[in-house]
Amino acid sequence: MPAYNAQQYLKLTVESLRAQTVTDWQLLIMNDGSTDRTGEIADSLAQLDDRIRVIHQTNQGASATRNNGLALLGSSDDPICFFDADDLAEPDLLASLLALTGKHPDAPAVFGWSFKIDADGHPLSTNEPVQTDVVEGLRTWQDFVARNWVQSSGCALVKADALRVVDGYDSQITIGEDWDLWYRLALLGPLGYTSKHIYRYRVHPTCMSLCVRGRDGWDDRRRRLAKWKKLTPKEWQDDLLDGLARYRRRAVVFALQQCGESLRRRQVKRFVRCAGRTMLHTATMFPPTRWLEERFPYAKAR
DSSP: OEESSOTTTHHHHHHHHHTOSOOOOOEEEEEESOSSSHHHHHHHHHHHOTTEEEEEEOOOOHHHHHHHHHHHHTTOOOOBOOOOTTOEEOTTHHHHHHHHHHHOTTOSEEEEEEEEEOTTSOBOTTSOOOOSSOOEEEEOHHHHHHOOOOSOGGGEEEOHHHHHHHTSOOTTOSSSHHHHHHHHHHHHSOEEEEEEEEEEEEOOTTSHHHHOOTHHHHHHHHHHHHHHHHHSOGGGHHHHHHHHHHHHHHHHHHHHHHHHHHHHTTOHHHHHHHHHHHHHHHHOSSSOOHHHHHHOGGGSOO
């Protein structure tokens, strides 16, 4: 669990893990150079529960921190969950994922569903409808081209040997580093999934997905897609292009929805920015070129 300036939520997150119906687990908290009381709180939690271990390091970012944690585990074959320090786990999260692993023993990883909560823990209106019937199955690498089906790293259980094969997280990617990991794992074999809600993903002003914007986001997307083209076998390249086309269509639909919402709220600047982004996604399979960005400055991600 990488933790950076997570003093507000760290204790709540760890308590949700201590409430698991499965009790045989170990938690490694990686204090990533926090400047608040995160390290102090982590140490106090470790004193309460001998299953918790704390490592303090200089700030290196979430991906590098997760990789550092993997290195500390050595040759252990125990499956791994990558929890975030501000989210919450349902009591049966580990039990559900372990049961799913038993049903799909060859899958490099398995994952469940999550729903979003706000800073105070209340469900957000943007959550997808809860399915009354639990659906289980497999997601192939083709599925992960157009969409990141694993909504948060904490709702997945990954085999340690599979992580070693794909060499963990790419520390050069800041936005979408988890998506990149799931794609590379899916190239090894389909990932098992369940539609059961087992995780609560907290959305707040300081969460990573909202803090990294602009050129960093576009550059990460370029790096990720270029990497996928290199890793994907030649005989699968057509499927990769089809998946990227589906991804582009999803991006256009999302941008159009933002345009409509901006008009409804009479947010003119936001509407112009979203409209420009729609044009960019429509014009190219990849993130916008310098030529387009110069002519549509409002379309730059912010």
